[in-house]
Amino acid sequence: MANTAILIETENSVVKETSLGVMTAAAGETIYALLLDEDAGAVKEKLAEYGAANIVTVKAGDDLSKNPDLQAEALVAAVKEYGCQTLLGTASSTGKDLFARVAAIKDVPLVSDCVAVNVADKTAKKSHFSGKTFATLKINDDFLLCTVRPNSVEPVAAAAAGEVIEFNADVADPGLVKIVEVKKDTGKKLDLTEAPVIVTGGRAIKAAENYSMLEACADKLGAAVGASRAAVDAGYAPHTMQVGQTGKTVSPKLYIACGVSGAVQHFAGMKTSKVIVAINEDKDAPIFAKCDYGIIGDIFDVVPALTEKL
Amino acid sequence: MKICVCVKHVPDTAATIKLAGDTAFDDADVKFISNPYDEFGIEEAVSIVEKEGGEVVIVTIGKEAATSTIRSAMAMGAHRAIHVKTDGQFLDSTLTARALKAVMEEDGLPDLIFTGKGSVDTESFQTQYRLAKSLGLPIVNEVSTLTLEGQKAIAQREIGGGEKQVLELGLPCVIGATKGLNEPRYPKFPDIMKAKKKEIKEMALSELGINEADAKVTMEKMEAVPERSGAKMIEGSVDDQVTELVRILKEEEKVI
Ligand SMILES: Cc1cc2nc3c(=O)[nH]c(=O)nc-3n(C[C@H](O)[C@H](O)[C@H](O)COP(=O)(O)OP(=O)(O)OC[C@H]3O[C@@H](n4cnc5c(N)ncnc54)[C@H](O)[C@@H]3O)c2cc1C
Ligand SMILES: Nc1ncnc2c1ncn2[C@@H]1O[C@H](COP(=O)(O)O)[C@@H](O)[C@H]1O
Numbered sequence: 001m002a003n004t005a006i007l008i009e010t011e012n013s014v015v016k017e018t019s020l021g022v023m024t025a026a027a028g029e030t031i032y033a034l035l036l037d038e039d040a041g042a043v044k045e046k047l048a049e050y051g052a053a054n055i056v057t058v059k060a061g062d063d064l065s066k067n068p069d070l071q072a073e074a075l076v077a078a079v080k081e082y083g084c085q086t087l088l089g090t091a092s093s094t095g096k097d098l099f100a101r102v103a104a105i106k107d108v109p110l111v112s113d114c115v116a117v118n119v120a121d122k123t124a125k126k127s128h129f130s131g132k133t134f135a136t137l138k139i140n141d142d143f144l145l146c147t148v149r150p151n152s153v154e155p156v157a158a159a160a161a162g163e164v165i166e167f168n169a170d171v172a173d174p175g176l177v178k179i180v181e182v183k184k185d186t187g188k189k190l191d192l193t194e195a196p197v198i199v200t201g202g203r204a205i206k207a208a209e210n211y212s213m214l215e216a217c218a219d220k221l222g223a224a225v226g227a228s229r230a231a232v233d234a235g236y237a238p239h240t241m242q243v244g245q246t247g248k249t250v251s252p253k254l255y256i257a258c259g260v261s262g263a264v265q266h267f268a269g270m271k272t273s274k275v276i277v278a279i280n281e282d283k284d285a286p287i288f289a290k291c292d293y294g295i296i297g298d299i300f301d302v303v304p305a306l307t308e309k310l
Numbered sequence: 311m312k313i314c315v316c317v318k319h320v321p322d323t324a325a326t327i328k329l330a331g332d333t334a335f336d337d338a339d340v341k342f343i344s345n346p347y348d349e350f351g352i353e354e355a356v357s358i359v360e361k362e363g364g365e366v367v368i369v370t371i372g373k374e375a376a377t378s379t380i381r382s383a384m385a386m387g388a389h390r391a392i393h394v395k396t397d398g399q400f401l402d403s404t405l406t407a408r409a410l411k412a413v414m415e416e417d418g419l420p421d422l423i424f425t426g427k428g429s430v431d432t433e434s435f436q437t438q439y440r441l442a443k444s445l446g447l448p449i450v451n452e453v454s455t456l457t458l459e460g461q462k463a464i465a466q467r468e469i470g471g472g473e474k475q476v477l478e479l480g481l482p483c484v485i486g487a488t489k490g491l492n493e494p495r496y497p498k499f500p501d502i503m504k505a506k507k508k509e510i511k512e513m514a515l516s517e518l519g520i521n522e523a524d525a526k527v528t529m530e531k532m533e534a535v536p537e538r539s540g541a542k543m544i545e546g547s548v549d550d551q552v553t554e555l556v557r558i559l560k561e562e563e564k565v566i
Contacts, residue, residue, distance in 0.1 A: 069448075093469045097451060100436040104443035109404065109526040112428075112435040123530060130430050132327045133335070136531040176448035176483075180464075181476040191470035197566065221566060239490065240472055245323050245430075246346070246489055254565040264324060271535060275563050277555065278541060293558065294541035295551045306552040310566075 004029035004119060005079050006052075007089035007098070013042040018090045018194050020050045020155035022148045025088060025117050027158055032056055032082050036071055037064045040164045048162025050155060055162055056082070060169040066179045070171065072101035077169040086119055091147035092194055099147050108143040115152040115251070115272065119144060130245050130268035149251050150194040151274070192241065195224035197254045198270075200243055203230035204259020204281075204299055211237060213303055214258060220310040226250070228260050244269035258299040262287025279303065311364035313355040314420040316410055316438070317383050318345040319376035320431040333529040334399050344379045347426025349386075349494040350487035354456060355424050356387035357492065365389040367417065371409045372396055377510065384505035385497035391510045392417060394518065400432060402525040405515075407440030412518040419445070421481055422463075427452045427488040438486045448479035454490030 004026045008019045023031055033052035035043070040055045047055050060074040075098065079087050087102065089095045091113040103110035111117075111124040115134065118124070122139045124146050192198065199218045201211055211225060218225045227237035229244055243250055245268040255273035260266060262278070262285060270276070276291035279302045288294040295302055321327065322341040330336040344352070355366045368383045368391035370376050380391045394409050414420060425438035435451075442449035455466040461481045468490075469475050497505070515522060544551045544558075559566045 093452065093467075096435055100439035100451070101443075103436055104439040107404070107440075109402070110434075110436050111527065113433060126433065127535070128432055128532070129321060129327050130323050130433075131535055133329070134533050134535055135432075135529055136533075138528045138530045140526050140528060177450060177477050177479045179475050180478050182469075183466075183474040183476065184472070193470055240468060254559065254563075268323060275559070275565050276538070277559075288541045288543070290538050291541045292538060293555065294543045295555065296543065297548060297551065301548050302552065305548050306555065309552045309556045 001028065001030045002086065002119075003032060003082055003084040004086040004088070005032045005034055005082065005084040007075065007087065007095065008033050008035050008043070008047065009090055009092060009095065010035070010038060010043055015043045015046045016090065016194065017155060017196065018092070018150040020046070021151070021153040022088050022090055023051045024156045024158070025148055025153045026086065026119050027051060027156065029086070029119055031160065032084055034058055034075065034078055036074065044162055044164060049157050049159055051158040051160045052162050053160045054082070054165055056165045056167050058167050058169055060171050061173075063173060067173060067177065068097060068101060068179070069174045069176050072098055072105055073171040073174070074169040075102055076105050077171050078167050081167060085142060086144040088117065089147050090194070091149050092191065095147050099145060103145055106143065106145070108145055109139050109141050111137055111139065111146045113149050114146050115149050117146050117148060127272065131249070131271045149272075151196055151251050151253055152272075190224040192224045192226055192243070192248050193250055195250070196252055197221045197223035197256075198226050198243070198250055198252045199223050199256045199258065200226035200228065200260060201231055201237070201258050201299075202228040202260030203234060205231055205236055208236045213300070217303055217307040217310070220307055221254075228266055257287060257291070258303055260287060261285050262290055311359060311362050311422065312367065312418070312420045313359060313364065313422045313424065314367045314369055314414055315348065315351045315355050315383070315388065316423065316425040316441070317348040317352065317368050317370050317379060318426070318429045318431070319370060319372040319379040320345045320429055323430055329532060329534060333532050335532065337399065342375060342379060344382055345426050345429045347428060347430070347488055350489065350491040351424030351426060351485070352383050352386050352388060353492045353494040354485075354487060355422070358422070358458070360387070367391065367420070369410055369413055370394070371401065371406050371515070380510055381505050382497070384508045385502045386495055387501070390508055393510050393512045394515055395512060396515050396522060398522050400529060401522060402527040403434045403437045403440060404526050405520055405522065405524065407437050407444060409515060409518055409520055410437070410441050411444045412520070414445070419482065423447070423482070423484045425484065425486050427486045438484050442484040447483050449484040449486065450477050450479060451486030452488045453485050454488055456485060456491060
């Protein structure tokens with residue numbers, strides 16, 4: 001049982017499901033759950049339930065939230081303080097950025113966006129070539145640093161002590177990069193890359209306003225809504241919603257493709273989803289050869305009926 | 311202004327990857343291209359220099375065959391290139407960053423460095439951070455909007471859920487480019503011809519004192535991601551179809 005640090009991400013004082021999965025990836029080790037500049041109060045019980053032996057609130061002055069380099073320095077200091085030889089986190093956009101900064105500071109290897117990690121063996125499995133192959137990589141270093149792809153490890157409860165500690169990192173601001181503003185979209189949407197379920201509309205959606213039909217379905221499923229490139233290029237959806245080779249890589253538990261033909265470039269972004277469902281009016285649509293369940297039908301009939309049933 | 315762009319030579323994303331043994335792929339018939347995200351960096355660098363003057367230098371660490379990728383970057387308007395030659399199919403990010411740093415120090419440090427947000431072959435997402443750290447420079451990755459104001463750069467990056475961060479950093483700095491930054495140009499025939507005459511300085515990785523065998527990450531196994539064999543089609547009326555789908559997702563797959 002080695003000391004293992006996990007960077008925890010929260011949203012509105014709730015631990016993200018993806019972070020619980022990362023703790024499960026380190027099951028069997030002595031887990032230090034690290035919270036950056038956040039009090040343990042609201043999340044303490046959940047973290048203990050999923051295996052945190054210790055819950056560490058990491059602080060480093062007032063500017064921590066505005067400074068990714070300072071955050072990375074603080075993480076490095078915490079890992080050192082508790083003698084951890086492993087640091088794992090979520091491969092979210094902030095997680096990937098922070099961990100790359102940590103890797104550079106510590107000059108240790110990093111495996112980004114793993115679908116599986118073996119802490120004891122120091123091996124990690126990840127996608128190569130836009131999801132065409134899996135590589136199992138061996139880390140030839142004393143330190144193991146990995147980010148884990150959201151939804152790739154199912155969280156399993158494993159109660160531990162959940163001792164709360166406050167750690168004040170004594171780190172200097174390298175003064176290189178500063179976040180001066182965070183622009184929010186109208187209403188906080190579920191992040192596509194972290195969503196457990198995604199409902200995607202392709203070219204067949206025909207108009208931007210028809211996405212409301214998919215949103216109604218997504219609301220019932222706790223899902224995020226995605227788009228194909230054809231739908232984005234036609235102006236039906238913003239590029240931030242695009243799934244695929246030139247859009248987001250997603251790996252939800254359930255992916256429902258509505259009126260998407262199934263191009264390789266689309267699959268490059270979603271093929272590691274656990275279950276893929278396609279709804280398409282064309283029985284010969286290529287997507288039916290590459291998914292788990294298929295419904296032949298008009299999305300404007302099938303999707304509302306599905307929403308009704310949920 | 312001198313701008314370096316780090317460009318990786320990678321298999322076309324539409325190419326089929328055929329495995330060769332346990333840890334390699336057969337690259338003989340595979341079409342290679344410049345890493346798509348690096349192209350946003352090339353375009354940005356070239357358009358800055360077109361406005362402000364200076365030169366764009368491409369730096370590539372890769373096999374002999376990477377010359378084709380370097381020429382295509384030059385056809386987009388880069389002035390010259392440095393090619394550090396490697397033997398193996400994969401080089402870990404630590405060694406790659408070390409090579410990039412050595413080359414830039416030797417050639418004279420640039421005012422600005424562009425990379426892609428990540429490479430589409432190994433999907434490592436880190437080389438640019440290691441390069442920045444080793445040169446003591448600020449870095450912002452996944453930049454979709456960039457404004458330069460004298461010695462200051464303002465970069466915008468998307469952080470998911472529709473949120474965007476705006477960051478400030480001083481030049482020289484490293485910018486990891488992504489879609490949205492610009493529309494990379496298609497080189498015209500005369501540009502392609504001109505590119506053939508531009509200078510490529512070549513050297514071996516070993517000349518920089520870097521040994522491929524020192525990699526801290528090694529490939530143990532490479533396997534194809536299992537393909538689905540075809541959908542189970544759900545038949546019947548629309549009502550029957552959705553009822554059955556919901557049952558499967560709840561009871562069999564347990565995903566909702
Ligand atoms: C370099 C490159 C990068 C790319 N990157 C991406 C990427 O990141 N993401 C991406 O998605 N694509 C990408 N593409 C594009 C990709 O090749 C396809 O063109 C695109 O995915 C097609 O989108 P689509 O399936 O929505 O549209 P189409 O291929 O037009 O398919 C629409 C489907 O909807 C069905 N349909 C129509 N009306 C209905 C209805 N009422 N009910 C049910 N079904 C209906 C049709 O039968 C058809 O199968 C890329 C291409 C290239 C060359
Ligand atoms: N071999 C290489 N030669 C030149 N640039 C590279 C190389 N490997 C990575 N890079 C740069 O670093 C970025 C991130 O790569 P990676 O860390 O492999 O995802 C790429 O988009 C390139 O700009």
